Amino acid sequence: MLNKQEVKDKLHDYADQFQLRCRRKEWAAAKMLYFRAQTVATFLEFPEAELAKLFGNRAYKEDWEPLKDGLFPERDVERAGWECVRIHRTYDDLHLRPLPRYGPMYVKGWKDIGGGKVQLQLEEAGT
Numbered sequence: 001m002l003n004k005q006e007v008k009d010k011l012h013d014y015a016d017q018f019q020l021r022c023r024r025k026e027w028a029a030a031k032m033l034y035f036r037a038q039t040v041a042t043f044l045e046f047p048e049a050e051l052a053k054l055f056g057n058r059a060y061k062e063d064w065e066p067l068k069d070g071l072f073p074e075r076d077v078e079r080a081g082w083e084c085v086r087i088h089r090t091y092d093d094l095h096l097r098p099l100p101r102y103g104p105m106y107v108k109g110w111k112d113i114g115g116g117k118v119q120l121q122l123e124e125a126g127t
């Protein structure tokens with residue numbers, strides 16, 4: 001059984017592995033490392049300061065504080081997430097459930113159009 005310091009060291013190692021996976025464009029592996037680190041840190045109820053060190057201060061900052069990246073840079077986390085969507089490697093393969101008359105659809109591609117908006121290209125399931 002790992003003690004709390006060993007767990008912290010392992011999560012810091014996950015951050016290093018995450019960066020490496022992003023550089024290699026191994027998006028699914030990178031996303032899984034982030035998800036695993038986030039799950040462990042949340043389950044062990046890490047204090048806000050430690051969570052901010054790992055994941056950035058977006059969720060913990062005051063209005064006057066500037067945004068700071070953690071060991072898992074937000075830009076890379078978002079990129080890994082969208083790349084997983086693009087290559088159908090999400091936890092549920094991003095099975096979209098539109099109105100029944102359209103049937104099941106999957107994301108075929110995406111394009112960042114700025115302002116926090118993304119344009120999706122859909123395809124029918126089974127094509």
